[in-house]
Amino acid sequence: MMIRKYIVNSMSEAMNIIKYELGKDAVIISQRKVKKPGFLGFFQGKVLEVTAAVDNRAKGASKKEEESFGALKTLIKDKASMDINHKAVEVETDGINKELLKEFHEMKSMMKNMINITSEEKASKNKIKEKLQSSDIEPKIIEEILAKLPKEDEENIEAVKKILYQNIEIEEKTLSDIVVLVGPTGVGKTTTIAKIAGRLALLEKKKVGLITIDTYRIGAVEQLKTYADIMNIPFKVIFSMKDIESAMESMKDCDTILVDTTGRSSKNIMQISELRAFIEKINTKDIHLVISGVTKNRDINTILEGYKVLEYNYVIVTKLDETTTYGPILNILNTAKKPLSFITIGQNVPDDIKIPSKDEIVNLILGEDNVC
Numbered sequence: 001m002m003i004r005k006y007i008v009n010s011m012s013e014a015m016n017i018i019k020y021e022l023g024k025d026a027v028i029i030s031q032r033k034v035k036k037p038g039f040l041g042f043f044q045g046k047v048l049e050v051t052a053a054v055d056n057r058a059k060g061a062s063k064k065e066e067e068s069f070g071a072l073k074t075l076i077k078d079k080a081s082m083d084i085n086h087k088a089v090e091v092e093t094d095g096i097n098k099e100l101l102k103e104f105h106e107m108k109s110m111m112k113n114m115i116n117i118t119s120e121e122k123a124s125k126n127k128i129k130e131k132l133q134s135s136d137i138e139p140k141i142i143e144e145i146l147a148k149l150p151k152e153d154e155e156n157i158e159a160v161k162k163i164l165y166q167n168i169e170i171e172e173k174t175l176s177d178i179v180v181l182v183g184p185t186g187v188g189k190t191t192t193i194a195k196i197a198g199r200l201a202l203l204e205k206k207k208v209g210l211i212t213i214d215t216y217r218i219g220a221v222e223q224l225k226t227y228a229d230i231m232n233i234p235f236k237v238i239f240s241m242k243d244i245e246s247a248m249e250s251m252k253d254c255d256t257i258l259v260d261t262t263g264r265s266s267k268n269i270m271q272i273s274e275l276r277a278f279i280e281k282i283n284t285k286d287i288h289l290v291i292s293g294v295t296k297n298r299d300i301n302t303i304l305e306g307y308k309v310l311e312y313n314y315v316i317v318t319k320l321d322e323t324t325t326y327g328p329i330l331n332i333l334n335t336a337k338k339p340l341s342f343i344t345i346g347q348n349v350p351d352d353i354k355i356p357s358k359d360e361i362v363n364l365i366l367g368e369d370n371v372c
């Protein structure tokens with residue numbers, strides 16, 4: 001499997017290059033609008049980033065090599081080095097962005113040291129409030145935390161940590177036999193499914209099956225199929241309710257079946273109801289709502305409320321690498337009142353996913369740590 005990313009001006013330009021370089025069997029995995037690479041690109045219009053893949057196993061690695069965890073990472077990372085004309089520019093930009101982000105975090109921690117806010121030291125109640133505000137925690141939650149602080153501890157940041165610790169739940173149990181991911185468009189459901197499949201199949205040596213009911217978005221089926229092919233695991237597409245039973249039956253020897261769904265706006269009640277019918281038929285309690293960590297606080301409530309009818313039991317917070325304030329994790333968990341099952345911290349499959357510890361999450365929320 002060869003995966004390449006192209007920066008182009010239009011889809012037709014992408015199709016020409018992909019056809020020329022990868023051949024007619026290539027499939028488009030994803031497309032999105034991005035800023036032009038390079039410093040000047042920041043001030044210019046958007047271009048198209050198209051990711052395409054082609055199965056070249058005949059020429060490529062041996063079967064054994066392909067099945068190993070390392071090989072999967074290499075295969076997926078290949079996309080970063082293969083295309084000289086188009087991708088090289090982007091890799092360089094990624095490097096610059098990472099460097100900038102690193103410098104930003106160093107500056108942030110230097111500033112923190114300068115104003116002497118360390119976990120051991122006491123800060124005034126006002127300072128604690130400012131700290132919580134600077135993490136983007138909802139004012140209502142800040143007031144609740146401050147109200148819970150015992151009188152003798154009201155200047156002690158360690159006491160705040162204790163309150164957060166008691167109010168956050170992380171789910172560490174093994175996934176059940178059928179796991180469904182739901183959530184708004186583009187939050188990373190399909191990528192997260194591929195990451196979880198990678199962890200289960202390649203690290204835990206479990207038998208995993210992938211199912212998608214996303215036949216709505218162009219390229220959605222190919223996107224997941226590509227990962228299933230790379231990991232050499234069974235894959236089925238469900239087009240209608242009547243396909244569910246046979247798809248499940250065909251994967252009955254799998255330890256875990258991961259089900260990907262169509263991204264829906266939480267405001268579209270019709271679409272959510274349609275999704276609900278599918279999920280009811282799939283019949284599992286392992287339903288995870290996927291929500292981006294860069295979602296605006298106000299939208300968090302709308303999304304959590306809109307998806308309530310699907311009776312999700314866990315929350316996955318994605319794209320934490322794209323933010324520097326992690327208070328929204330608390331806003332999400334506090335509103336959803338469901339445990340956190342995973343966080344995702346980048347685009348790399350299968351690496352950029354983890355089950356965080358409570359300590360990690362509390363430190364992130366309070367701005368005492370970062371995911372980079």
Ligand SMILES: Nc1nc2c(ncn2[C@@H]2O[C@H](COP(=O)(O)OP(=O)(O)OP(=O)(O)O)[C@@H](O)[C@H]2O)c(=O)[nH]1
Pocket residue numbers: 030032184185186187188189190191192214217220261262263264318319320321322344345346347352
């Ligand atoms: N930075 C970052 N990007 C991510 C992360 N997870 C996914 N993405 C990117 O987000 C984009 C959308 O990911 P998908 O997995 O297709 O999202 P989706 O929710 O399945 O999208 P729909 O099926 O269209 O609703 C892709 O470019 C992913 O690479 C993450 O943790 N961090």
Ligand SMILES: [Mg+2]
Pocket residue numbers: 189190191214220260261263
């Ligand atoms: Mg998807």
